[in-house]
Amino acid sequence: xxxxxxxxxxxxxxxxxxxxxxxxxxxxxxxxxxxxxxxxxxxxxxxxxxxxxxxxxxxxxxxxxxxxxxxxxxxxxxxxxxxxxxxxxxxxxxxxxxxxxxxxxxxxxxxxxxxxxxxxxxxxxxxxxxxxxxxxxxxxxxxxxxxxxxxxxxxxxxxxxxxxxxxxxxxxxxxxxxxxxxxxxxxxxxxxxxxxxxxxxxxxxxxxxxxxxxxxxxxxxxxxxxxxxxxxxxxxxxxxxxxxxxxxxxxxxxxxxxxxxxxxxxxxxxxxxxxxxxxxxxxxxxxxxxxxxxxxxxxxxxxxxxxxxxxxxxxxxxxxxxxxxxxxxxxxxxxxxxxxxxxxxxxxxxxxxxxxxxxxxxxxxxxxxxxxxxxxxxxxxxxxxxxxxxxxxxxxxxxxxxxxxxxxxxxxxxxxxxxxxxxxxxxxxxxxxxxxxxxxxxxxxxxxxxxxxxxxxxxxxxxxxxxxxxxxxxxxxxxxxxxxxxxxxxxxxxxxxxxxxxxxxxxxxxxxxxxxxxxxxxxxxxxxxxxxxxxxxxxxxxxxxxxxxxxxxxxxxxxxxxxxxxxxxxxxxxxxxxxxxxxxxxxxxxxxxxxxxxxxxxxxxxxxxxxxxxxxxxxxxxxxxxxxxxxxxxxxxxxxxxxx
Numbered sequence: 204x205x206x207x208x209x210x211x212x213x214x215x216x217x218x219x220x221x222x223x224x225x226x227x228x229x230x231x232x233x234x235x236x237x238x239x240x241x242x243x244x245x246x247x248x249x250x251x252x253x254x255x256x257x258x259x260x261x262x263x264x265x266x267x268x269x270x271x272x273x274x275x276x277x278x279x280x281x282x283x284x285x286x287x288x289x290x291x292x293x294x295x296x297x298x299x300x301x302x303x304x305x306x307x308x309x310x311x312x313x314x315x316x317x318x319x320x321x322x323x324x325x326x327x328x329x330x331x332x333x334x335x336x337x338x339x340x341x342x343x344x345x346x347x348x349x350x351x352x353x354x355x356x357x358x359x360x361x362x363x364x365x366x367x368x369x370x371x372x373x374x375x376x377x378x379x380x381x382x383x384x385x386x387x388x389x390x391x392x393x394x395x396x397x398x399x400x401x402x403x404x405x406x407x408x409x410x411x412x413x414x415x416x417x418x419x420x421x422x423x424x425x426x427x428x429x430x431x432x433x434x435x436x437x438x439x440x441x442x443x444x445x446x447x448x449x450x451x452x453x454x455x456x457x458x459x460x461x462x463x464x465x466x467x468x469x470x471x472x473x474x475x476x477x478x479x480x481x482x483x484x485x486x487x488x489x490x491x492x493x494x495x496x497x498x499x500x501x502x503x504x505x506x507x508x509x510x511x512x513x514x515x516x517x518x519x520x521x522x523x524x525x526x527x528x529x530x531x532x533x534x535x536x537x538x539x540x541x542x543x544x545x546x547x548x549x550x551x552x553x554x555x556x557x558x559x560x561x562x563x564x565x566x567x568x569x570x571x572x573x574x575x576x577x578x579x580x581x582x583x584x585x586x587x588x589x590x591x592x593x594x595x596x597x598x599x600x601x602x603x604x605x606x607x608x609x610x611x612x613x614x615x616x617x618x619x620x621x622x623x624x625x626x627x628x629x630x631x632x633x634x635x636x637x638x639x640x641x642x643x644x645x646x647x648x649x650x651x652x653x654x655x656x657x658x659x660x661x662x663x664x665x666x667x668x669x670x671x672x673x674x675x676x677x678x679x680x681x682x683x684x685x686x687x688x689x690x691x692x693x694x695x696x697x698x699x700x701x702x703x704x705x706x707x708x709x710x711x712x713x714x715x716x717x718x719x720x721x722x723x724x725x726x727x728x729x730x731x732x733x734x735x736x737x738x739x740x741x742x743x744x745x746x747x748x749x750x751x752x753x754x755x756x757x758x759x760x761x762x763x764x765x766x767x768x769x770x771x772x773x774x775x776x777x778x779x780x781x782x783x784x785x786x787x788x789x790x791x792x793x794x795x796x797x798x799x800x801x802x803x804x805x806x807x808x809x810x811x812x813x814x815x816x817x818x819x820x821x822x823x824x825x826x827x828x829x830x831x832x833x834x835x836x837x838x839x840x841x842x843x844x845x846x847x
Contacts, residue, residue: 243308245274245287247317247369251355268294269323272302273415275316276309281333281416286315289327308364315362318415319371321355333416334683339377339409342430343447349432352448353377354413376413378449379485380404382431382461384442387493392437395492398465402445404429405546406459406474408653411450412683420451421684423653424723428462428546441489453658454478457536457647462546465494469545471644525640526621527552529567529586536647537662538673538769542569542624544641550624551578552645553665556746556768557588557600558739559611565589565767568600569622569630580604580668584630587618597632607667607735650833652676652722655684661722661833664769667739669732670835672725673771677708681719693780695825701778703787709778709828712803715794725833729796732834733808737817740768744815747772752812753788761789761812772810778828788812792820792829 274287286309292300308315320335328335340348357371382402386392408423431447454474463470470492478486527550532540534554542550551570557563567587573579583600597614619632626639634640650661650672662673679687679700688699690711698713714720715727740746748764750773755761766772776787792809796802806819807829822829 242310243364243366245306245308245315245369247371251373251375266294266296268300268321270300270319270321271323271327273318273328274306275318277313281318281328282331284330288330289324291323291325310364312363314360316360317358317362317369317371319357319373321353321373322351328415334412334414337376337411337413337420337450338425339429339448339450341409341427343432344430346432349448356415375483376451378451378480378482380431380447380449381443381485381487382445382447383487383489384435385489385491386440387491390492390494392440392442395442395465396435396437399435400442400463400465400492402431403462403546404431404447404449404459404474405462406455407449407480408452409450411452414684417684419655419684421653421655422682423450423452426651449480451480451482452653454480455649455651455658455660458649458651458660460543460546460644460646461488461490463490463492464545465492468494469642471543471546473646525634525642526623527569527643527645528620529622530620532567532645534647536660537649538664539648539670540645541648542622543644543646544624548572548576549628549641549643550622550630551648552586552622554589554769555665556740557585557609557611558741559609561613562591563767564591571624571628571630582630584622584632585614586620586622586632593617602668604668607669607739609667609739650722650725652678654678654680654682663835664771666736666768666770669736671770672833673769675708675775676710676721676831676833679708681717682722683719685719687714690828692783693778693826693828701784701828703776703778703784705775705787707775707830709784710794710831711828712794712822712824715803715829715831716801721833724835726800726836727794727796727831728808728834729798729800730804730806731798733795733817740817742816744810744817746770747817748810749773751788755786755789755811755813759813762815774810774812775830777809777830779823780826793832794829795822 270292272287272290272292273281273285275281276286279285287306290306291303294300324335337354339352343349343352354376355373356376357373359369359371362369384395384400386395405428406426407429408425409427409429410423410425411420412422413420429447429449431445433444433446435442436444457473459474459478461472461474472490474488527542529552532552538554540552541548542552549572551572553568553570555566555568557566566585566589568583568585570583571579580602583602585596585598585600588596594615594617595613596618597616599612599614601610602608603610616632621632623631623634623638624641624643625631626641631638648663650663652659652661659678664671664673679689681687690697690699690701693701693711696713697711699711700714701709703709721727745763745765746768747766747770749766749771750764752761752764752774772791774788774791776784776790777792778784789812790809792807795804795807797804803822803824805821807822809818809820811818
């Protein structure tokens, strides 16, 4: 069993030959066929590039450690036939790494490019591909899970046949986060140790695809809570010993956070916006702990470097309260906020547009959660009707998800700023002394679209029971990081995108239908989705429009645009051959699917400056390219929620 925090600078000997063979194996093909002869066995020694203790004990690999090896002959790439394909090595009790198969150098002077990785995966890399799924464990408090989270790669090019062992150095491909607790004013480090605080880190992806050829990560997935490794100990007046390994990825301001629990009390704090999860690097987060009723952490600082860096940054404290003050929610990053307690979502607060038979108004509405973790859209409470005064607030909101309709019961309260979440999960706009109220933190809910190692955050907007992206999709990459072809014109069966002078993206129909293009759990709306939206807004397109809309013709007048729904439909135009980008400032059109969600519909949704109705038009897939706006689809039953 490996001890995960010990220094590794040792060397393991890889010997790749079999004494039982009477002839030397020169080439192992994809089918395992033995080809030609050679007389020099390939062997190598290895160490791990690092300065401080990480995964292996006693400065060495331990017995049972497994690695994989690829050998590429000459100028061949990973995607071509491999001289040796995912050879499996296991460290023996004698300290050697022994292979299941044997391989010898080519006897024709051809050089080899060697690529080895840890931990070994039986699936390897498929023929014709260069990628492998990698992951970190969600519970890294077991030595083996922490070790297997440490993805390592060693490589060496142009290796000629030699009786000497080839030296390979393994490099960390992931990122390590170390967490330190410092006692704040009035706190004692011994008392902190006796409380044995528990930690988890939230908001990071735990799986990704690694490309051995491009040396990049892409297609991130499974955002889960991660439990760090190690145990607390006092060192230089601080609590140290907690650490975890993360896949390199962009940190999103206001999204990732740490949950800490001490003596039965939960604390939550956002991670610093300057957090950079670079490959092979580490950071130490220093948390000043104050056991105050509302305060989690007063300061976070960190160190970054090649496992021993010195660059330092800080972030301010995050304060927990017994309520959410909706007057402090800007709704700039999203019209939807997640309300958290101890790292768990306990409510949702939306700025949305309510349409009732009696009135219509923007409103701030709070929703509780169901037992299954989805939002209960039948139990909304209106904290504020933003366009109404007097005692008309506090109404109840209940949505029929099937037809996107609203049942509204008027309120009789003055506008309220404070929203409380009770221990039983209910939402309240006022509390009594005896109420068991949760300490909560509000975080903007966004769509985190990960492509090619980069993350683009799209805001959300709730309209009726539908959840939409608040912006158009703007990307030049597939989800796996491959580039979309940039086109100059739309031709029949074209695949790619076109870009306006204002850098808006218009996609061909084949891109819209690609299974490898949309963010996970998000879809192109179908005719039924647009119909539900249109019906709820009573056909008033002004509620969807944003920005400046220009008259179609000189002397005419453009219809108003107020964007009260929050949909944010700006007049970016469309791409139509042979005129190319036309009607910028005057038109907007979106790709629409039919009710099977598999082909482009015979009609698509569009808006025009001279009309305040939601129009329909023939798609013309052979000569047109349009914008894409995504909708979050049902995740089972009537539940439209999915938590990223």
